[in-house]
Amino acid sequence: MQGLKPIYWFILAGCFLLTFLFLIPHVTAPRFEDSNERPTAYLLYASAGSMSQLLNTNQIDAFIIWEPVVANAELAKIGKRVAVPSDLPPQGKWTDAASCVLVLRDDVTEQNPEVSALLSALTTAGINRTRENPELAKKITADWVFGKNPILTPKGSLYPIAVENRSFDNMVFTAYAEPPESGIVNHVRDEKMDSRYGPIGRTSLKVSMRGDQILSGSAVPQITKNIPTLNIGYIPSSDNFAPLYVMVEDYQYFCDRYGFCLVPDDKDASRPVHCTLLVQGVPAAHINLVPGQSGGGIMTTIGQKSLEGAYVGSVPAELQIALGNPSSIIQSINTGGSGLVVDDDDPCKDWNSFVRWVKNRSDANNPVIIATVQSSIQEDMIRDALAYENISVKLYGTDFETTYS
Amino acid sequence: MVLILKQRIREYGKGIAIIVLLLVVWQGAALIIQNNYILPKLGEIFTVLLHPASPVLGGQTLIENTYVSLKEVLTGFFCAAAIAIPFGLLIGWSSEVRAYLNPVIQILRPVPPIAWMPFAIAWFGIGINSVLFIIVMGAFFPILINTVDGVNGVRRRWIEVAEMLHATAFEQVRTVVVPGALPVIWTGLRVSFGVAWMCVVAAEMLPGTTAGLGFLIMYAYNLGQLQVIGAGMIIIGLIGLCADTLFRAGQVRFFSWQGKE
Amino acid sequence: MMDPILSLDKITKTFYDDEEICPALAGISFDVCANEILCIMGPSGCGKSTLLRIIEGLELADTGTIHEAPGNKAGSPSAAMVFQDHALFPWLSVYENIVYGLRLAAQKIPADEVKERAEALLTLTHLDSFVHSFPHQLSGGMKQRVAVARALAVKPHILLMDEPFSALDTFTRMELEDEVLRIRLAMKTTILLVTHNPEEAVYLADRIVILSERPSVVSEILTVNLPHPRDPAGPDFIQIRELVTRKVRGKPDPILR
Numbered sequence: 001m002q003g004l005k006p007i008y009w010f011i012l013a014g015c016f017l018l019t020f021l022f023l024i025p026h027v028t029a030p031r032f033e034d035s036n037e038r039p040t041a042y043l044l045y046a047s048a049g050s051m052s053q054l055l056n057t058n059q060i061d062a063f064i065i066w067e068p069v070v071a072n073a074e075l076a077k078i079g080k081r082v083a084v085p086s087d088l089p090p091q092g093k094w095t096d097a098a099s100c101v102l103v104l105r106d107d108v109t110e111q112n113p114e115v116s117a118l119l120s121a122l123t124t125a126g127i128n129r130t131r132e133n134p135e136l137a138k139k140i141t142a143d144w145v146f147g148k149n150p151i152l153t154p155k156g157s158l159y160p161i162a163v164e165n166r167s168f169d170n171m172v173f174t175a176y177a178e179p180p181e182s183g184i185v186n187h188v189r190d191e192k193m194d195s196r197y198g199p200i201g202r203t204s205l206k207v208s209m210r211g212d213q214i215l216s217g218s219a220v221p222q223i224t225k226n227i228p229t230l231n232i233g234y235i236p237s238s239d240n241f242a243p244l245y246v247m248v249e250d251y252q253y254f255c256d257r258y259g260f261c262l263v264p265d266d267k268d269a270s271r272p273v274h275c276t277l278l279v280q281g282v283p284a285a286h287i288n289l290v291p292g293q294s295g296g297g298i299m300t301t302i303g304q305k306s307l308e309g310a311y312v313g314s315v316p317a318e319l320q321i322a323l324g325n326p327s328s329i330i331q332s333i334n335t336g337g338s339g340l341v342v343d344d345d346d347p348c349k350d351w352n353s354f355v356r357w358v359k360n361r362s363d364a365n366n367p368v369i370i371a372t373v374q375s376s377i378q379e380d381m382i383r384d385a386l387a388y389e390n391i392s393v394k395l396y397g398t399d400f401e402t403t404y405s
Numbered sequence: 406m407v408l409i410l411k412q413r414i415r416e417y418g419k420g421i422a423i424i425v426l427l428l429v430v431w432q433g434a435a436l437i438i439q440n441n442y443i444l445p446k447l448g449e450i451f452t453v454l455l456h457p458a459s460p461v462l463g464g465q466t467l468i469e470n471t472y473v474s475l476k477e478v479l480t481g482f483f484c485a486a487a488i489a490i491p492f493g494l495l496i497g498w499s500s501e502v503r504a505y506l507n508p509v510i511q512i513l514r515p516v517p518p519i520a521w522m523p524f525a526i527a528w529f530g531i532g533i534n535s536v537l538f539i540i541v542m543g544a545f546f547p548i549l550i551n552t553v554d555g556v557n558g559v560r561r562r563w564i565e566v567a568e569m570l571h572a573t574a575f576e577q578v579r580t581v582v583v584p585g586a587l588p589v590i591w592t593g594l595r596v597s598f599g600v601a602w603m604c605v606v607a608a609e610m611l612p613g614t615t616a617g618l619g620f621l622i623m624y625a626y627n628l629g630q631l632q633v634i635g636a637g638m639i640i641i642g643l644i645g646l647c648a649d650t651l652f653r654a655g656q657v658r659f660f661s662w663q664g665k666e
Numbered sequence: 667m668m669d670p671i672l673s674l675d676k677i678t679k680t681f682y683d684d685e686e687i688c689p690a691l692a693g694i695s696f697d698v699c700a701n702e703i704l705c706i707m708g709p710s711g712c713g714k715s716t717l718l719r720i721i722e723g724l725e726l727a728d729t730g731t732i733h734e735a736p737g738n739k740a741g742s743p744s745a746a747m748v749f750q751d752h753a754l755f756p757w758l759s760v761y762e763n764i765v766y767g768l769r770l771a772a773q774k775i776p777a778d779e780v781k782e783r784a785e786a787l788l789t790l791t792h793l794d795s796f797v798h799s800f801p802h803q804l805s806g807g808m809k810q811r812v813a814v815a816r817a818l819a820v821k822p823h824i825l826l827m828d829e830p831f832s833a834l835d836t837f838t839r840m841e842l843e844d845e846v847l848r849i850r851l852a853m854k855t856t857i858l859l860v861t862h863n864p865e866e867a868v869y870l871a872d873r874i875v876i877l878s879e880r881p882s883v884v885s886e887i888l889t890v891n892l893p894h895p896r897d898p899a900g901p902d903f904i905q906i907r908e909l910v911t912r913k914v915r916g917k918p919d920p921i922l923r
Contacts, residue, residue, distance in 0.1 A: 003580065003583065003584020003585075003587065003755065003757040003758060004579070004583060004584060004587075005659060006587055006591060006655060006659040006660075007583070007587070009655070009659075010486075010594070010655075014479075014483040014486075017479050018479060018480060018483065021472070021475060021476045021479060022476070024472070043615075044531065044612065044613055044615065045612065045613075045614070045615060046531075046612030046613070047612060050526065050612050053526075053527075054526070054531065054612065057527070057530075059526075059530045059531045059613075060531070184463070187463045188462055188463040188628070294627060295627075296626065296627025296628055296629070297626060297627060299627075299629055300442055300626055300627070300628075300629040300631075303440070303441070303442030303629050304440070304442040304443050305440065305442075305443070316627070319628060320628060320629045323628055323629060323630060324441070324629075325442075325629050371612070374624065374627060375624075375627050375628065395615035395616065396531070396532070396613060396615055397532055397533065397613065397614065397615050397616070398465070398473075398615055398616050400464075400465055400469075400615070400616070560753070562749060562751065562753040563753055563755060565724055565747075565749075565753070566747075566749070566753050566755075566816075567766075567770075568723075568724060569722055569723070569724065569745075569746060569747050570746065570766065570767035570770060570772075570820060571767075571770060571772035571773075572770045572772070573770075573771060573772070576770055576771060580766070580770075581755070584755070584757045584758075585755075585757070587757070660757075661800075661802075662756035662757055662800055662801070662802045663756075
């Protein structure tokens with residue numbers, strides 16, 4: 001009837017548009033290699049907090065993520081860890097690669113060389129303290145990351161300290177690890193002509209060397225009258241930043257031993273934000289510890305000059321620096337600290353059986369879905385490792401194949 | 406004929422002049438701030454836009470990402486319409502049904518689509534279904550509310566005419582209520598598409614999305630490439646503009662009688 | 667009169683508006699003869715429209731009965747109404763509006779007859795050249811013509827008109843009054859017309875029912891014996907018109923000459 005014409009047109013338009021969109025031969029088809037010969041695995045991007053739940057509800061088959069998410073999943077009987085970075089091929093590539101690093105923007109280190117060096121020194125001191133007193137570090141980290149209350153899991157509850165015990169086994173804290181050669185960075189870098197990627201562009205040794213001098217006592221920190229405020233980002237859900245937590249919570253030790261320390265303004269806060277860098281009791285800088293969700297976001301915020309630096313994953317840092325972020329990596333925090341987790345029932349217990357499993361599933365036309373955080377070192381690791389095993393990696397939900405070798 | 410053309414140009418010209426002004430201001434500010442992380446320069450944004458068929462940041466092309474988002478939004482939009490219009494007709498027509506359903510609708514309506522995200526994953530799993538759910542939650546309520554309003558706004562008199570001529574209740578709905586409510590419903594559809602399109606960015610933050618304009622924007626943010634975000638926003642805006650234009654054309658074509666009765 | 671086509675017997679209607687009880691009709695009784703034009707008049711708010719709506723079936727009387735003669739047009743609806751605000755469907759063209767009633771399931775009219783009836787009515791109401799126009803393109807008078815045609819399309823026993831011309835200007839009103847007379851002749855319809863305008867009533871009606879103030883009863887039924895065409899300037903006409911006016915306003919009769 002006349003009055004209903006608009007509805008008919010609307011329905012017609014709907015059917016037409018949807019048919020058109022769904023029937024378009026997939027736009028990526030031309031680039032789709034015929035990988036009948038190669039087995040496939042799907043990669044899926046998710047947030048750290050959602051991975052355990054996704055594995056538990058069988059929507060993914062595996063995930064690779066940082067500690068303590070891995071330890072948490074293991075102890076909550078959601079899954080089992082089948083590989084750590086040192087297990088992943090190419091052999092030895094990731095064993096000594098820096099997982100997390102300290103990054104500072106270049107103009108910040110130029111304008112505040114002493115404060116930057118002090119921060120670097122304090123970070124190294126924090127690393128040392130974590131290594132020499134792991135029990136203290138675990139306690140501090142448990143409180144910082146999880147809080148005082150037990151962690152709820154699908155099957156009951158866990159004590160945070162139990163998670164930390166497991167998690168710390170998987171991390172090596174060191175200030176001297178090199179950021180890895182990142183496949184992702186190489187791939188994305190090709191898009192941009194000018195890039196500062198390269199060993200020299202990535203790291204700035206000036207600051208860390210001065211920091212080492214201060215730490216060893218061979219140089220005395222010079223503080224100026226002008227007290228800068230530095231906003232430093234970090235990711236509070238990650239155990240990898242244990243040295244930072246130790247640095248802040250155990251400040252008295254550092255004051256006593258070194259004469260400089262980072263003192264929280266509110267000593268009772270569970271995750272202090274406002275802190276003061278003291279040198280021989282005199283304030284040298286205000287440091288605000290700003291929690292963030294993702295390494296990439298934090299790096300962008302540094303570029304926007306809302307953060308002056310951050311403790312962040314090495315790959316997100318490298319990636320942005322390669323794409324033009326005017327920052328530099330000062331030093332590493334740790335290596336290791338990640339894990340590949342699969343469901344308890346899955347027929348694998350190590351990397352090789354995992355690979356076999358992936359190939360079998362691919363042959364059965366039911367490729368494995370692996371979740372990871374986008375542009376993280378974990379994504380880099382798994383892509384590299386799967387490429388090494390000649391397994392093609394596609395993005396879940398598309399036919400889009402990505403090879404970053 | 407020439408006169409109409411000139412008039413059209415003058416009308417569009419005003420809008421275009423403002424856009425050009427904004428672009429000039431943007432570029433000026435970008436040149437002053439000199440920080441691509443805060444305000445990318447127009448040239449960089451256009452460079453991205455002018456290469457829609459080349460991979461962006463090592464991923465898929467602009468065209469591919471746009472295609473994915475369009476597919477998601479259109480599917481969600483039409484699903485929402487298919488559910489909301491009949492529901493709205495029912496609620497508007499029957500005060501019984503409205504008494505039952507109105508409270509729950511008023512409670513759910515203000516909840517932003519983003520808040521549904523955890524449930525989306527839990528109920529629909531990863532993949533396009535959860536994304537569609539978010540988009541449907543966003544698109545549903547404008548259509549529903551407008552349909553109800555449209556039905557309520559149908560002049561009692563028209564229904565009396567139909568009654569007087571012995572139309573059955575169903576015929577009354579089909580021949581009077583629906584056509585009479587249609588202009589308001591149409592507005593609801595137009596608004597709803599806009600909301601659904603806005604939900605794209607939120608929906609594509611869900612785990613499991615690996616393509617789309619929203620996804621591209623998040624990815625570009627993680628890489629500090631704000632010019633890609635700018636390009637994505639422009640595309641989103643242009644498509645929204647297209648859709649709006651189509652809806653308005655429909656309004657002129659079908660509902661020129663509105664307001665003059 | 668011969669067997670009336672419609673008989674009303676003690677129709678009452680009371681409205682309950684929140685807490686107010688509002689008796690409108692307190693026992694209306696009269697008959698309507700076939701083929702006559704019967705005007706209903708009365709002071710404002712006495713329930714004339716309500717009465718018409720009750721006859722039409724849009725509302726139910728509280729008590730009283732309406733008796734309809736079966737009539738020889740089996741299957742036709744008993745009454746069709748023309749409203750003051752024409753109430754055309756704006757999304758339908760003139761043609762579509764007119765045939766609206768014919769397309770409903772209740773009618774079961776075959777397609778070619780629909781076309782026939784429509785064309786006849788278009789000619790009758792002088793709307794031929796506006797077949798495909800839309801209501802918003804028409805003037806008030808034309809819209810009302812379409813409303814009349816729409817009502818007549820279903821061949822009702824009685825055509826009810828609720829102050830159909832009050833919203834129109836004087837000259838259009840006069841035109842349409844002539845149309846009503848012409849239609850009555852051409853289609854032999856019975857017409858029940860509510861109006862506020864004494865001149866209109868005297869111009870059109872065979873009989874005039876005058877209702878009292880609320881709660882209303884039939885205060886008087888006047889017969890207008892003037893032959894058509896009636897001259898509104900004529901002395902008889904004016905006398906009857908004055909009479910009607912006084913009756914409606916409840917004033918006592920002057921001494922009749």
